[in-house]
Every structure is written in structure tokens, then in C-alpha cells.
Amino acid sequence: MRDKLQVKRIDTDVLIIGGGTAGCYAALTISRNSNLSVWIAEKANIRRSGCLAAGVNAINAYITKGRVPQDYVDYATKDAAGIVRRDLLLTAAERFNEVTADMERLGLVILKDENGDDVTRGNRNIKINGENFKPILARAVTEAERISVLNHVNITDLLVVDNRVYGAVGFSIREETVYEIHAGAVLVATGGAAGLYKPNNPGFSRHKMWYPPFNTGAGYAMGIQAGAEMTTFEMRSLHCAVRIRLHRPEPSRRESVQSR
Amino acid sequence: MKENQLGNGPCYLRTTSMTAEQDEDLLKAYLNMAPSQTLKWLESGKMPSEQDVEIQGTEPYIVGGHTASGYWVNTNRETTIRRLYAAGDVAGGCPQKYVTGALAEGEIAALDIIRTLESERSDSTVEETESLLDEQTAQILHTYENIRNEDHAAFSIEELEEAMQKVMDEYAGGIACNYQFNERQLKLADEKIDQLIRLSEQIAASDMHELLFAYELKERLVVCKSVIAHLRSRKETRWHSFNENLDYPDTDDTYFKYLNSKRIDGELQMILRDIVEEASYEHTDQ
Known part of the structure; x- marks a missing residue:
């Protein structure tokens, strides 16, 4: 028998599972607008975790000059052949530009033309220098008050009684420690799921895929197991990507030309 | 994909009509997102303007940032479990949200969490609930210890992961079958994933990092089960080319x-829900 795992208990107002784009920004919002305590549990390190780990070169959901949020709702609705929640699309689209402006205030470089206008790429996109998007967001989180970050802690299960969440349990990847976190509210902000299907590349290079290979569906799985209602898993996401010709291993991750 | 099937492959993105200046822009754009692609162009000595870029379809992913997959939430992003919220790639119903959508959903959920906790902060947990939570925690801990102390594992985590990916590829509409599937295949896929779930109950982890891999396998298997159940239950083809249900090749209004x-x-349990027309949605039947 190995040594038993040590259990640490944390009590907080809010637990955020996953310190990617959504999780970090939620923490920042809570810190700016309340006195609530927040813990973020992240299985990597928030500085370079989630879909923005390697950066992104454009804001692909943006209300460009002359357009309104409803245009975005109509576009996404048509693209998904109607299987969308327009209330969710509209409430998100109404905030696209405001959150972008906030990121710019935090230090993100948004490219401008000679008139000082955003450089657009199509009807819904603007160009940015986004290699350091995630470090900028992570720095703001680190500097904010009442936010504590547990890096390298992987949450596996939600604590739910009578259809109400009371916290979650996970473990450290580096130490033989289990975290039992009790919270007044829990936000799941983990990634989607890559690696369910056989990838394009074999062996050592199998993780060279379009979507981050570290996004393994943990957040979906913990919800499914806790009895949360889930929607539209049959709408799978496929992408058209640069074909990787394998000569020797290289640490690449995301090589998308065009996506759907 | 169709071109490849017809024998017209490989498929290229025409980049050779680009100028040298556009080359520079493209190299920079990739440096901002996928630096290895830039390095590869430089290393090969041939810029995109000198050589078309070969493209291919990826394997399927489940990603709420692009499609509508994920937690069923109300307008404030609260799930059907009280006080559990979802934002970003795990939140369903809001496709094409991308980065700004993830930020926006994080903000929307956060503001509702503040509202909820500030109005009901002092609600203390009853003793009965406390003991149920202790039981759950003990059970989870027990599972961790079992994986750490398992010494009769028949298969490695990696072997089971590969088996899972092969099942999904060949029976649940992966690259091998051009993203197409039928009911017989999906039934087989479900049975085989069940088998792998049983085998995954006996995996071993020699350290905490391997315990992470063990859980990543387990959670993927849980998601596979749901993906298969969903593919089986939508008896129509609504999203052509990347989701062809060969038993039901047409769009059927019953599944709108x-x-x-x-x-x-x-x-x-599968649930068909009517399309939400209202500006605001609240859970009513949980």
C-alpha cells in the first residue's frame, strides 16, 4: 500500500473549475463587483492554459461597424440549422465588444488602421496580436483581490445533494494531496472534449490536433455524472486544418485555416 | 473530403497566388496562434506563396465554443443543478461564441452568482446534507486510492484510450467512415464503450500525474457514451457532410x-425540448 493521500479542505463563496478564458474572466468579474471569495482550480497553470494557451490572432466573434448583435444571432442560428438558444446568443453577443475593450485596457493589442479603426477580417472578426492574450488575463486575475488560484489541481467530481451543488473534489498533480472544496456556488468553465475519436496522426504525434488535446471533457463528464441536463452532443465539431507532414516530432498544437 | 473520395485528392488551399508581403502577414498571424506552422514554413524553405497548403478534415470534437453542445443552462448560465453554472466551451446552446463569447459567458455567470450569493448567503447546510457530502467525499477518495493501489491492471491507460478512439472512429462516425454512421454501428459503439468502461475500473496509476491520465480516460468514456446516445436519438441528418446519419439521410421537421x-x-434519459423563442429562459421542470 502507498501512503494515504492527504486531504485539504477549503471553504469559499465561489469555486471556479477551470482557469481558462471563461473561468479567469468570471473570477475577475466577481472580484471587481463583490466581496465574495473565489478559488480557481486549474489542472495546468492559468498563465498558459485552455484554448488560448498558444494565443489567437483574431477576435472571431465581434460586432463590426454598422452591424448589431442580432446579426450575429441570425448568423449562428442559420449555421446550426436552427438548433441554438437565441437568448444565449444575444446575451453573449451584446457583450462581445465590451469584453474586447476591457481586454484592450488590460493590455491586449488590437490592430488599428490609419484612421484608428479596428482592422476587420470579414464581417465578424477583427485582427489582434493575441499571442499573449492568456498571460494578460492571468496577470489581471493574479493581481485581483480575493481570488486564490490552485494550479495543477484536477477536479474530478461535483458534490451534489438534492440537485444542489455544494462544492467539488479533486487532486493535486504534483503532490499527494486531495482537495475537498466547499462553495456557495460553483462555475464549471473547463474545455470541450478532444481525443474521443482517433486523431489524424499516430504515435508520438497524436496530440497534434486542431483542438487542445488537454481538453478532455472533464466538465461535461462531472455534470453528466451528477445528473445535470446536457444538450446537443450530437452536433460535433469538425475543422479543416493544415495537413501535418510528419518528418520528426515537433511541439505543435493548433493549425487551423478555417473552421466550422 | 468528397473530392478525396472521388479520387481528386490531395486537397490544397491555394496560397501560391499570394504576394511576398502576404507571406509575411501569414507567418506573423500563425506566430500569434500556432507558432509551429510558421517554423515549418521557414524550415521547409518554401513560403506559402511558393507552395499550396495541403488541408484535411480533423477528427470530431465536442466543443461548446463552436457548436451547441454542453450544459443546458438558463439565460444566466445556471445549469439544471442549483448554484452550478457553466460558461465557455462546456456551456451549450450558444455556438460560434469563440473567445469573446467565453469572456461574456464568464461575466454573465459571475454577475448572477453575485446576485444569488448576496441575497441568500447565510443559508447554512443542514446536518443531514453535511453527512451526505462527507460520504460522497469518502467515496471519491476511495476511488483515487483504488487506482493508486491497483496492481492487477490488465490494460494500460494508453491501451484503453487507443481502443476507445478506434471504436469511435469506426463505429461512431469518425474519419475512417467519412463522418458517416448508421444505427447498427452506433449500437455496437455503445456496447464496446460499455466494455471499455468496465475495463477502466481496473486501471492503475503509479503517481499523481498518471492519476490525472486515468481520470482523463474515464471522463472521455463518459462523454463518448453521451455522444453516441445523442447521435442515435437524432433520427435525421440536420448538419450535412459532418454528421451523416445513413439510416436517416434527410432533415426531418419532427427533430427541429x-x-x-x-x-x-x-x-x-433522452429529452426532446421545443426551441426557445423567448428572450429569457428559466428552468421550470427540474
């Missing part, structure tokens, strides 16, 4: 609905 699922007593 959300297909949801919920695990009750270990079994996935």
Missing part, C-alpha cells in the same frame, strides 16, 4: 428541437 439528456439512476 433540442435533443437533451440526463443521467437518472445510471441510465441516460
Whole structure:
């Protein structure tokens, strides 16, 4: 028998599972607008975790000059052949530009033309220098008050009684420690799921895929197991990507030309 | 993909009409997102303007940032479990949200969490609930210890992961079958994933990092079960080319609905819900 795992208990107002784009920004919002305590549990390190780990070169959901949020709702609705929640699309689209402006205030470089206008790429996109998007967001989180970050802690299960969440349990990847976190509210902000299907590349290079290979569906799985209602898993996401010709291993991750 | 099937492959993105200046822009754009692609162009000595870029379809992913997959939430992003919220790639119903959508959803959920906790902060947990939570925690801890102390594992985590990916590829509409599937294949896929779930109960982890891999396998298997159940239950083809249900090749208006699922007593129950027309949606029947 190995040594038993040590259990640490944390009590907080809010637990955020996953310190990617959504999780970090939620923490920042809570810190700016309340006195609530927040813990973020992240299985990597928030500085370079989630879909923005390697950066992104454009804001692909943006209300460009002359357009309104409803245009975005109509576009996404048509693209998904109607299987969308327009209330969710509209409430998100109404905030696209405001959150972008906030990121710019935090230090993100948004490219401008000679008139000082955003450089657009199509009807819904603007160009940015986004290699350091995630470090900028992570720095703001680190500097904010009442936010504590547990890096390298992987949450596996939600604590739910009578259809109400009371916290979650996970473990450290580096130490033989289990975290039992009790919270007044829990936000799941983990990634989607890559690696369910056989990838394009074999062996050592199998993780060279379009979507981050570290996004393994943990957040979906913990919800499914806790009895949360889930929607539209049959709408799978496929992408058209640069074909990787394998000569020797290289640490690449995301090589998308065009996506759907 | 169709071009490849017809024998017209490989498929290229025409980049050779680009100028040298556009080359520079493209190299820079990739440096901002996928630096290895830039390095590869430089290393090969041939810029995109000198050589078309070969492209291919990826394997399927489940990603709420692009499609509508994920937690069923109300307008404030609260799930059907009280005080549990979802934002970003795990939140369903809001496709094409990308980065700004993830930020926006994080903000929307955060503001509602503040509202909820500031109005009901002092609600203390009853003793009975406390003991149920202790039981759950003990059970989870027990599972961790079992994996750490397992010494009769028949298969490695990696072997089971590969088996899972092969099942999904060949029976649940992966690259091998051009993203197409039928009911017989999906039934087989479900049975085989069940088998792998049973085998995954005996995996071993020699350290905490391997315990992470063990859980990543387990959670993928749980998601596979749900994906298969959803593919089986939408008896139509609504999104052509990347989701061809060969038994039901046409779009069917009966399925102009959300297909949801919920695990009750270990079994996935499917729920068809009407399209939400209102500006605001609240859970009413949980």
C-alpha cells in the first residue's frame, strides 16, 4: 500500500473549475463587483492554459461597424440549422465588444488602421496580436483581490445533494494531496472534449490536433455524472486544418485555416 | 473530403497566388496562434506563396465554443443543478461564441452568482446534507486510492484510450467512415464503450500525474457514451457532410428541437425540448 493521500479542505463563496478564458474572466468579474471569495482550480497553470494557451490572432466573434448583435444571432442560428438558444446568443453577443475593450485596457493589442479603426477580417472578426492574450488575463486575475488560484489541481467530481451543488473534489498533480472544496456556488468553465475519436496522426504525434488535446471533457463528464441536463452532443465539431507532414516530432498544437 | 473520395485528392488551399508581403502577414498571424506552422514554413524553405497548403478534415470534437453542445443552462448560465453554472466551451446552446463569447459567458455567470450569493448567503447546510457530502467525499477518495493501489491492471491507460478512439472512429462516425454512421454501428459503439468502461475500473496509476491520465480516460468514456446516445436519438441528418446519419439521410421537421439528456439512476434519459423563442429562459421542470 502507498501512503494515504492527504486531504485539504477549503471553504469559499465561489469555486471556479477551470482557469481558462471563461473561468479567469468570471473570477475577475466577481472580484471587481463583490466581496465574495473565489478559488480557481486549474489542472495546468492559468498563465498558459485552455484554448488560448498558444494565443489567437483574431477576435472571431465581434460586432463590426454598422452591424448589431442580432446579426450575429441570425448568423449562428442559420449555421446550426436552427438548433441554438437565441437568448444565449444575444446575451453573449451584446457583450462581445465590451469584453474586447476591457481586454484592450488590460493590455491586449488590437490592430488599428490609419484612421484608428479596428482592422476587420470579414464581417465578424477583427485582427489582434493575441499571442499573449492568456498571460494578460492571468496577470489581471493574479493581481485581483480575493481570488486564490490552485494550479495543477484536477477536479474530478461535483458534490451534489438534492440537485444542489455544494462544492467539488479533486487532486493535486504534483503532490499527494486531495482537495475537498466547499462553495456557495460553483462555475464549471473547463474545455470541450478532444481525443474521443482517433486523431489524424499516430504515435508520438497524436496530440497534434486542431483542438487542445488537454481538453478532455472533464466538465461535461462531472455534470453528466451528477445528473445535470446536457444538450446537443450530437452536433460535433469538425475543422479543416493544415495537413501535418510528419518528418520528426515537433511541439505543435493548433493549425487551423478555417473552421466550422 | 468528397473530392478525396472521388479520387481528386490531395486537397490544397491555394496560397501560391499570394504576394511576398502576404507571406509575411501569414507567418506573423500563425506566430500569434500556432507558432509551429510558421517554423515549418521557414524550415521547409518554401513560403506559402511558393507552395499550396495541403488541408484535411480533423477528427470530431465536442466543443461548446463552436457548436451547441454542453450544459443546458438558463439565460444566466445556471445549469439544471442549483448554484452550478457553466460558461465557455462546456456551456451549450450558444455556438460560434469563440473567445469573446467565453469572456461574456464568464461575466454573465459571475454577475448572477453575485446576485444569488448576496441575497441568500447565510443559508447554512443542514446536518443531514453535511453527512451526505462527507460520504460522497469518502467515496471519491476511495476511488483515487483504488487506482493508486491497483496492481492487477490488465490494460494500460494508453491501451484503453487507443481502443476507445478506434471504436469511435469506426463505429461512431469518425474519419475512417467519412463522418458517416448508421444505427447498427452506433449500437455496437455503445456496447464496446460499455466494455471499455468496465475495463477502466481496473486501471492503475503509479503517481499523481498518471492519476490525472486515468481520470482523463474515464471522463472521455463518459462523454463518448453521451455522444453516441445523442447521435442515435437524432433520427435525421440536420448538419450535412459532418454528421451523416445513413439510416436517416434527410432533415426531418419532427427533430427541429433540442435533443437533451440526463443521467437518472445510471441510465441516460433522452429529452426532446421545443426551441426557445423567448428572450429569457428559466428552468421550470427540474
